[in-house]
Structure formats: C-alpha cells, structure tokens
Amino acid sequence: MAEAQPTEDAFARSAGRQLLLLGLAAVAFLIVLMLALQALASMVGSSNTSAQALDPATNTITIALREEPPQLNTTITTDAVSGIVLGHTMEGLLRMSMDDRLEPAIAHSWEVKPTHATFWLRDNARWSDGSPITAADFVFAWKTALDPANASQYAFLLFHIRNGEAINKGELPTSELGVRTPDPHTLIVELERPIAFFDKMVTFPTYLPVQEKFYLQTDGRFGADAEELLYSGPFNITSWVHGASLMLEKNPNYWDHERIRLDRINFGYITSDATATLNFFKDDKIAYTTLEAENLDNALENRWQIKREQDGTVFYIEFNHRDTRVTRNWNLRRAMQLSLDMDELVYKVTKKPGYIPGRSLFPGWLMGVNDYLRKEYPAPEQVIDFEAAQQHLELAKQELGVTEIPEIVLLTGDNPVSNIQSEWVQATLKKRLGLDIKIDKQIFKQRLAKMTTGEFDMVLAGWGPDYDDPLTFGDLFASWNLNNRGQYDSPEMDSYIRQAQNSVVPEERMAAFGAIQQLIYDDIVILPQYERGVTYVVHPELAGVKRRVIGSEVDFTNAYIVGGGD
Amino acid sequence: MGRYAGKRIVQGIITVWFIATATFFAMHAVPGDPLSGEKAMTEQIQSNLKAKYGLDQPLMTQYAIYLANIARGDFGISFTQENRSVNDIIKEHFPVSATLGILAIFFAGLGGVLWGALTALYRNRLPDTIIMFLVILGISVPSFVIAALGQLSIVNLNDLTGISWLPIGGWGTVWHMIVPSLVLGLSTMAYLTRLMRSSMLEIVSADFVRTARSKGLPPTQIFTRHQLRNAILPVITVLGPSIAAITTGGFVVEIIFAIPGLGRYFVQAVQQLDYTVIMGTTVFYGGFLVIMVILVDLIYGLIDPRVRLE
Numbered sequence: 001m002a003e004a005q006p007t008e009d010a011f012a013r014s015a016g017r018q019l020l021l022l023g024l025a026a027v028a029f030l031i032v033l034m035l036a037l038q039a040l041a042s043m044v045g046s047s048n049t050s051a052q053a054l055d056p057a058t059n060t061i062t063i064a065l066r067e068e069p070p071q072l073n074t075t076i077t078t079d080a081v082s083g084i085v086l087g088h089t090m091e092g093l094l095r096m097s098m099d100d101r102l103e104p105a106i107a108h109s110w111e112v113k114p115t116h117a118t119f120w121l122r123d124n125a126r127w128s129d130g131s132p133i134t135a136a137d138f139v140f141a142w143k144t145a146l147d148p149a150n151a152s153q154y155a156f157l158l159f160h161i162r163n164g165e166a167i168n169k170g171e172l173p174t175s176e177l178g179v180r181t182p183d184p185h186t187l188i189v190e191l192e193r194p195i196a197f198f199d200k201m202v203t204f205p206t207y208l209p210v211q212e213k214f215y216l217q218t219d220g221r222f223g224a225d226a227e228e229l230l231y232s233g234p235f236n237i238t239s240w241v242h243g244a245s246l247m248l249e250k251n252p253n254y255w256d257h258e259r260i261r262l263d264r265i266n267f268g269y270i271t272s273d274a275t276a277t278l279n280f281f282k283d284d285k286i287a288y289t290t291l292e293a294e295n296l297d298n299a300l301e302n303r304w305q306i307k308r309e310q311d312g313t314v315f316y317i318e319f320n321h322r323d324t325r326v327t328r329n330w331n332l333r334r335a336m337q338l339s340l341d342m343d344e345l346v347y348k349v350t351k352k353p354g355y356i357p358g359r360s361l362f363p364g365w366l367m368g369v370n371d372y373l374r375k376e377y378p379a380p381e382q383v384i385d386f387e388a389a390q391q392h393l394e395l396a397k398q399e400l401g402v403t404e405i406p407e408i409v410l411l412t413g414d415n416p417v418s419n420i421q422s423e424w425v426q427a428t429l430k431k432r433l434g435l436d437i438k439i440d441k442q443i444f445k446q447r448l449a450k451m452t453t454g455e456f457d458m459v460l461a462g463w464g465p466d467y468d469d470p471l472t473f474g475d476l477f478a479s480w481n482l483n484n485r486g487q488y489d490s491p492e493m494d495s496y497i498r499q500a501q502n503s504v505v506p507e508e509r510m511a512a513f514g515a516i517q518q519l520i521y522d523d524i525v526i527l528p529q530y531e532r533g534v535t536y537v538v539h540p541e542l543a544g545v546k547r548r549v550i551g552s553e554v555d556f557t558n559a560y561i562v563g564g565g566d
Numbered sequence: 567m568g569r570y571a572g573k574r575i576v577q578g579i580i581t582v583w584f585i586a587t588a589t590f591f592a593m594h595a596v597p598g599d600p601l602s603g604e605k606a607m608t609e610q611i612q613s614n615l616k617a618k619y620g621l622d623q624p625l626m627t628q629y630a631i632y633l634a635n636i637a638r639g640d641f642g643i644s645f646t647q648e649n650r651s652v653n654d655i656i657k658e659h660f661p662v663s664a665t666l667g668i669l670a671i672f673f674a675g676l677g678g679v680l681w682g683a684l685t686a687l688y689r690n691r692l693p694d695t696i697i698m699f700l701v702i703l704g705i706s707v708p709s710f711v712i713a714a715l716g717q718l719s720i721v722n723l724n725d726l727t728g729i730s731w732l733p734i735g736g737w738g739t740v741w742h743m744i745v746p747s748l749v750l751g752l753s754t755m756a757y758l759t760r761l762m763r764s765s766m767l768e769i770v771s772a773d774f775v776r777t778a779r780s781k782g783l784p785p786t787q788i789f790t791r792h793q794l795r796n797a798i799l800p801v802i803t804v805l806g807p808s809i810a811a812i813t814t815g816g817f818v819v820e821i822i823f824a825i826p827g828l829g830r831y832f833v834q835a836v837q838q839l840d841y842t843v844i845m846g847t848t849v850f851y852g853g854f855l856v857i858m859v860i861l862v863d864l865i866y867g868l869i870d871p872r873v874r875l876e
Contacts, residue, residue: 011788011789012687014785015785015786015789015793016684017786018785018786018790019680019683019684019687022790026676026680029672030669030672030673033668033669033672034669034743034744037669037740037743038739038740070647070648071647071648071649071650073648073649076648078604078605148610148611148614151615151618152611153607154605155611168608168610169608169610221649223649224647228649242650242655242659242826243662243831244736244824244825244826245736268736269735269736269824270824271735271822271824272821273821275714275822276714276717276735276821276822276823279718279734279735280735280824282721283724283725283730283734285735285736443598443837444837445598445599445600445602445837446596446598449598449599464604482607482608485606
C-alpha cells in the first residue's frame with residue numbers, strides 16, 4: 001500500500017498528458033470545422049461588416065437599423081424603418097428641405113387650388129433604369145394603393161383625391177380616380193374637398209411613384225428584394241441580405257445627383273438591442289446611433305457630442321368615454337387631472353433625456369399661421385391641487401352613487417417605460433385620491449385588441465404624426481375617427497374638426513386647433529403625459545445628418561465625410 | 567435496428583402533428599389580431615386583408631388548409647414581411663442559426679468532456695475548485711448577460727490595443743462566429759462539465775477499472791478506453807436535446823451580435839402574431855428537435871452495444 005501514492009500520481013500525470021493531447025486534437029478539429037463553416041457561411045447570409053464607420057477612401061458610411069424593413073412596397077408600407085430606407089432611395093413630387101420647408105423634387109413647380117392641385121414634373125427626372133418618370137407613374141401608384149385588393153393600411157391618406165374613398169370601399173373602379181395627365185409631365189389632381197395642405201401630403205411614402213411596367217414584372221413580389229425595386233431617389237439598393245444588411249449606392253440617374261456627396265450608405269447591421277448598437281458605435285463600426293437613458297453616462301464618459309430632439313410623438317393617458325365606464329364621469333377625470341403632475345413624471349420618474357412634460361395633444365414643433373402653433377395658441381397651464389381634486393372625487397362618488405370608486409383598469413404596454421409610468425399613475429392616484437388602479441399589462445397586439453373593444457378605463461397611448469399639419473393630431477377625437485379608441489363623442493369637438501378640415505384659410509384652421517386644444521383640457525378627453533425625446537450621437541467627422549419628425553426619421557442624403565472623399 | 571428506426575420515425579411524425587395542432591389552436595386563442603396595426607383600419611380594409619390571408623374562413627377550414635399545406639412543405643406567406651414566403655425565411659436564416667449552433671455545440675461538447683475529465687482527475691484540488699466555480703457561474707448567469715459582457719470586453723480590447731481583434735457583431739466570416747458561438751455554448755458547456763465530472767468519478771471506482779488496473783494495463787489505455795469512453799455516455803444522451811435548445815435558443819445572441827439567424831424571426835413572429843411564421847418556425851423547429859432526439863438514440867446504440875434497441 002506504500003507504493004499506492006506514487007502510482008496514483010503517475011496515473012494522473014499520464015492521464016493528464018493524454019487529456020492535453022485530446023484537447024489539442026479538439027482545438028485542431030475546431031479549426032478545421034471553422035474553416036469548413038467559413039466556406040459554408042460565405043454562401044449564406046453574409047453582411048457587409050468589414051467596413052469602419054466612415055470610409056473616406058470609398059466615401060462610405062455604415063449605419064445600423066433597428067429592424068429589417070418588412071418590405072419596401074411603397075403602396076403598402078407603414079413602418080418607420082422602411083421609411084428610413086425609402087427616404088434615401090425614393091423621391092416623390094415634393095420633398096422637405098434641410099430646414100423643414102417644402103421644396104421641389106420630381107415636380108419642379110406646383111399649385112394647390114380649392115378644387116384641384118397641379119404638379120409640373122421635370123423633364124430630366126429618371127428611374128434608376130434610365131426610363132423617364134412620368135405623371136402616369138404617380139397615377140398608377142395611387143390607384144394601386146387604393147385598390148381594395150391591395151388592402152393598403154395607409155390608403156386613407158389618398159382619400160383627399162376625388163373618389164379615393166369610394167374606390168377603396170370598392171364602390172367605384174380605380175379608373176374613376178380624380179387624376180388627369182394632359183401630358184406626361186403634368187399631373188392634375190382633383191380634390192374631394194378643399195384641403196389646405198395637399199402639397200405637404202405628397203411627401204408621404206404612399207404618394208411615391210411606381211412604374212406600372214416594372215410593378216407587373218415583379219409578379220406580386222414588388223419591394224421584397226433589391227432587384228424587385230425601381231428607384232427614383234438619391235440611392236439604389238445594390239444588395240439586400242435579409243436580416244443582415246442593405247447596401248445603398250449613389251443613383252447616377254437621379255436628377256439631383258450632384259447634391260449627393262456620399263457614394264455609399266451601408267446599413268450593415270440589423271439589431272434592436274440599444275446596448276449592442278452603442279457598442280458598434282464605440283468600436284467605430286457605425287457612424288450614428290440613438291441612445292437609451294441607461295447608456296447616457298457611458299456616452300458622456302466618452303465625450304461624444306450628444307444631440308437631443310423630440311421625435312414628434314405625443315404620449316397621453318386616454319380615458320374610456322363609453323357609457324358603461326366610470327371614467328365617463330367628468331368629476332372623476334377632473335380629480336385625476338388635478339392630481340397627476342406630469343412634470344414629476346418626466347423629470348423625477350422616467351428621467352429620460354429630451355422628454356418634455358405634456359400640456360397639449362399638439363406637440364411643440366407644429367406650425368401655426370406664422371409661428372409655432374403652441375406660441376400662437378398656448379396650451380392651458382397645468383394645475384395641481386389635491387384639495388380641489390378631493391372635492392371633485394366626492395362629487396364623482398355622489399354622481400355615480402357609490403361610496404367607493406370601483407377598481408379602475410389601466411391598460412398599458414409591456415415595456416420598461418410603460419411599466420414605470422403605470423406604476424407611477426397607480427401610486428399617485430392611490431396616495432392622493434385613494435383610488436385603486438389595476439394595471440393590465442399587455443403586449444402590443446393584445447393591447448391594441450383591448451383598446452379597440454374598449455376593455456379599459458384608462459390606457460397609456462401615443463400618437464405620431466402622419467403628415468405635417470396639426471390635423472394629423474387634431475382629428476384624433478372626432479366621433480367618426482377609428483383611432484378614437486375611448487369613443488369620445490362630442491358635437492362641439494366634431495364641429496371644430498370639420499372647420500379645420502374644410503377651411504383653407506390658415507387663420508380659421510389654427511383657431512379651430514386652438515379650440516380643440518382647449519376643449520381637450522376642459523372636457524379632459526385625455527391627459528397629455530409627455531412629448532417623446534430622442535438622444536443620438538453622430539461620428540464627429542460626419543456632417544449634414546438631419547433628424548426629421550415626418551418622413552425618414554434620420555436623413556443622410558445631404559451628409560458628407562468631413563475632409564474626405566467627395 | 568431498422569424496425570426500431572421506423573417506429574421512432576412514425577412516433578416523430580405524430581409528435582410533429584401534435585405540435586402543429588397545439589400551436590395552431592393556441593395561436594388562434596391568443597387575443598389580438600395579426601393584421602392590426604398602430605393605426606386603426608376601416609372595416610373594408612380589414613376584410614380585404616382577412617380575405618388576402620384566408621382568415622375569413624371558419625377556423626376548422628383554416629386548420630385543414632394549414633395541415634394540407636404543411637404536409638406539402640408549404641408554410642405560406644409571412645403576415646409582416648408581406649412579400650416573403652415562410653419557406654424562404656427558413657431557407658435563408660436557418661443555415662445561419664445552424665452554423666452558429668453546430669459550432670456552439672462542438673465548443674460545448676468538447677469543452678464539457680475535457681473540463682469534466684480534468685476536474686475528475688484533479689478532484690478536490692485547485693484546478694477542480696476553479697473550474698467548478700466557473701461552471702456554477704456559467705450555468706446561473708443568463709445568456710443575454712454573457713452576450714453583452716462578451717461583446718463589451720471585445721470592444722474594450724479593441725479600444726485599448728487600437729487593433730480590431732475580432733468583429734463585435736454581424737455575420738460573414740469565421741471571425742464573426744467565434745464569440746457568439748462561445749457565448750451560446752457556454753451554459754451547455756458548463757452543464758456538460760458537471761455531468762462529465764460526476765460520471766467520471768463514478769467510473770473511477772467501477773469494478774472494470776479496478777480490474778484493468780490490477781491487470782497492469784498502461785494508464786493511457788485505462789484512462790481513454792475504460793474511463794473516458796464509458797463516462798461519456800450520459801453526455802451523449804443530453805447532447806440531442808441540447809443541440810435543439812442551442813439552435814433554437816440563440817435569439818438573444820442573434821439580436822445582440824446582429825446575426826441574421828432564424829431565432830429572432832421566431833421570437834418576433836410570436837410578438838407580432840405573424841400566424842404563418844409562428845406555424846412555420848414552430849413546426850420546423852419541432853421537426854428538428856424530434857430528428858435530433860431520434861439521431862441521438864441511434865448513436866447511443868452504436869456507442870453502447872448493451873442498449874437493446876428492439
């Protein structure tokens with residue numbers, strides 16, 4: 001037994017050597033395996049990820065997208081990421097300039113009259129294949145979008161055109177659409193009713209041109225891949241690897257190509273993870289990224305130039321105004337209005353950079369007659385008064401004939417921001433008014449379903465603009481608007497909205513929006529919470545990047561690398 | 567053997583049918599409309615969309631159509647990626663997930679066996695303590711933390727040295743695969759290490775090892791032929807389900823490293839109630855899992871002749 005110990009050690013040594021050999025064999029095997037996989041991978045799904053954020057030699061910038069565009073068919077597209085890609089590859093009749101003014105694009109001039117609008121198209125506007133862009137391309141696109149068989153969700157944006165709505169309902173054939181093309185470069189649009197901002201509407205993706213011949217060739221796959229698209233804008237998509245990357249190259253046939261200074265935009269990464277995109281930015285792989293609050297400190301440490309703006313969206317607590325709901329009671333709503341301090345929510349609870357406490361349905365960036373709408377018609381001041389709130393609560397109880405207000409359902413999304421906000425609402429109303437709030441947390445589609453069927457008392461909701469006119473917010477609580485999920489119904493509101501819709505006199509329209517703003521406060525249709533902010537960083541050597549509230553949320557068409565390329 | 571394999575395949579088909587049926591009805595029972603968007607739609611547009619995707623049919627008819635299509639291998643058109651077929655999505659993105667998964671499983675399997683054997687050999691000594699501590703970490707820390715940490719450490723490494731050692735995301739070359747597959751395989755590796763260790767310790771004191779030793783066989787032969795080969799059996803058993811778990815569970819890694827794999831489509835589809843993609847990916851993954859389990863059973867029989875397959 002005395003020899004057992006050394007034998008044991010000898011065995012371990014020998015076995016250890018054996019194990020080392022096996023380990024080396026395993027490493028060798030893995031290297032062979034990886035080489036084999038490399039060969040395999042080069043055949044599938046590779047992205048253009050070797051590049052740096054900026055490459056002055058090839059005049060290329062690399063950017064990450066948070067999602068993949070579902071498809072780029074302009075007649076049915078609705079999402080923001082598609083909006084970004086289309087904003088770089090397509091151009092419509094008119095476009096927004098760097099200082100957010102309307103400027104000529106495919107149309108070199110235009111006029112809007114009460115009964116019709118006329119657009120005169122450039123002779124030198126061409127598709128990426130070199131064929132001319134004509135008025136017929138617009139007509140075809142609009143008819144396709146309105147065709148019921150196409151089931152476009154944004155078809156309603158074309159209802160301003162005469163017979164648009166009837167065509168979409170299937171009551172008239174698409175040939176009845178109120179558009180005329182006296183010659184290939186003149187487009188006359190007959191309007192259903194006078195509309196003051198029709199020229200702004202035509203910058204929307206649904207109004208972009210589509211060439212009929214090309215569309216028919218794609219056999220139902222229009223916009224599904226790079227080769228299933230024809231481009232009218234500054235860049236062509238030269239490669240689209242699904243889930244991985246999109247490569248955009250300067251379109252030599254674009255009429256205004258001399259304006260474009262970048263040769264390539266490489267959407268080289270697709271990830272929804274904010275920390276990952278921050279890492280890509282830090283590693284000098286991408287030239288632009290938005291920042292989440294939790295990454296701000298990190299960004300500050302790196303001494304990046306952080307920019308903050310509002311992204312145009314307004315968030316609010318929407319009440320259910322259906323008869324069966326306690327929130328129909330004005331005094332109850334008033335008690336909540338007097339208790340919920342949105343400054344506290346924005347500055348002490350959510351603490352997100354760039355967010356502004358909500359005062360109105362109309363965000364601050366909307367233009368009025370000569371100045372910002374909110375300057376011409378200031379929003380009502382927020383009043384917080386717990387004593388008055390208590391009195392209104394007592395009145396509400398009397399009117400409802402109850403001693404205690406029953407549990408109130410607060411419907412909310414399932415994400416960190418909604419969680420913290422709904423908990424704040426719950427805690428504040430419990431503390432100030434003794435109300436019991438039940439938080440009903442649902443993922444997006446389920447929340448939407450419950451909003452539509454009215455299964456809520458209050459819901460955390462938001463609204464982003466579709467076009468650059470206060471009406472995109474202003475008609476939200478019309479009794480006929482399907483997005484009015486709380487079914488607020490007031491003749492007064494409806495009459496102001498009709499006034500804003502039917503008038504072409506700016507002063508009259510803005511007065512109507514001012515009245516809508518006041519009515520929303522007085523009748524407590526909603527409680528505005530905040531205007532959402534966006535924080536972002538841009539590579540120090542990249543200039544001319546523009547954030548937009550409407551259209552492509554970030555615009556690189558005028559961007560250039562400082563001191564390089566060009 | 568042949569009869570056994572045939573039986574398992576029939577069982578597998580029934581399992582896949584069951585998965586498809588359960589998914590179909592569960593999916594339709596979930597509240598929410600796959601066609602709804604942020605902006606409300608008129609009834610006209612809603613019914614147009616429903617007709618386009620066949621949702622205007624009674625549920626049982628839809629079910630019959632789905633089953634018939636799946637039997638023909640046609641999973642239909644995605645609801646969210648309106649112009650792409652689910653078959654294309656699987657065809658384009660599964661190879662990416664599979665590549666990542668294969669690499670991860672090799673990391674996990676080889677690493678698990680080697681570390682497990684090592685810890686057993688050095689039981690209760692320093693290497694054992696260190697490795698087992700790391701194993702506990704590997705099992706308990708979730709993959710999204712490890713993925714983020716892995717990415718961050720490369721960023722810092724690249725930043726400090728000023729050289730781009732490894733890409734921190736994207737896909738295309740073998741360099742893009744190393745970190746994500748290590749991250750993906752880590753928890754499985756940790757699990758297998760523990761399994762291998764306990765299995766080795768059991769074997770060391772087994773009769774046949776003692777016999778081999780007293781016969782005076784050389785240590786190398788005892789170690790590899792008697793100990794390793796027998797201890798590896800439980801590892802092989804869990805490898806099958808692990809392969810499926812790794813290839814399907816990679817969505818966190820795929821999102822953080824911006825990898826165009828199938829995992830993220832799978833998760834996004836559920837969030838967006840994209841019926842066809844949910845059905846397609848679930849049935850596909852279900853089938854994949856079943857095949858892996860059958861394969862492992864067959865391999866098990868080859869390694870250990872004592873297992874009677876009949």
